[in-house]
Amino acid sequence: MKKLIVFTDLDGTLLDHYDYSWQDAKPALDQLQHHNCPIIINSSKTRSEIEWLRNAMGNTDPFIVENGSAVFIPDQYFAAQSGDLTIKRFGPPREEILEILARLRAEYNYEFIGFNDMSADQVAEVTGLNLEDAAKAKERDATEPLLWNDTEIRLHAFISRLEASGYSVVSGGRFYHVMGTVSKADSIAWLMNAYQNQYPDHELLSVGLGDSNNDVPMLEAVDIPVLVAGVHGKKIHVKRNELIRTTALGPKGWNQAMQELIAEYL
């Protein structure tokens, strides 16, 4: 028996770039649910941002937050697990990130402003989120996004100093995300192992769907990588021969590719 374990990015992949709707992916989502295949959200978003969405979608599977920094597993989801919603971390907690940022700022007078330095109003202003979503984006577990207000040369030195201390910096549009040395791939191996223990008689196939550079580690880690066409039009380089590229954008492409995979494998 085969089972697809689906890992998916949100913005521009499962969610439409403009209106954040997943309605175009609904047929494939329903089919996956019918086949009892888990759909694991794997996003740069925070726990409270993702929790809201997965409740709205009726999703009850584990989810990966903040670019692979941690997995949240619902109570009793895996047979071997007990207790409340479990967090499995793959990098340091945010307090540790804030500490090193404060230290670097004190020592070198770097000019930057992070979400922790901003009120929810300010986060709303710089991100374009509404106030409620900005508050959710401020509740972080493992990463700190910041706006760089200093020179390019000092930015390079800042990043080198963070990397030398075991942290990484991911550029995501306007913001630089400071985090541990983790990627969207780390948590996939861990979850696949948990699923294999849960379903010892199944042949598991991991599917990954993403549209951007920060999805590349995920696309390189899964059995079946799907690069969803994005409105950004950027060339995304994935070192995989068997990469599936959708022609339709976002959730439409998601739906197309997943329906074909379901027909092929289930």
Ligand SMILES: [Mg+2]
């Ligand atoms: Mg995306």
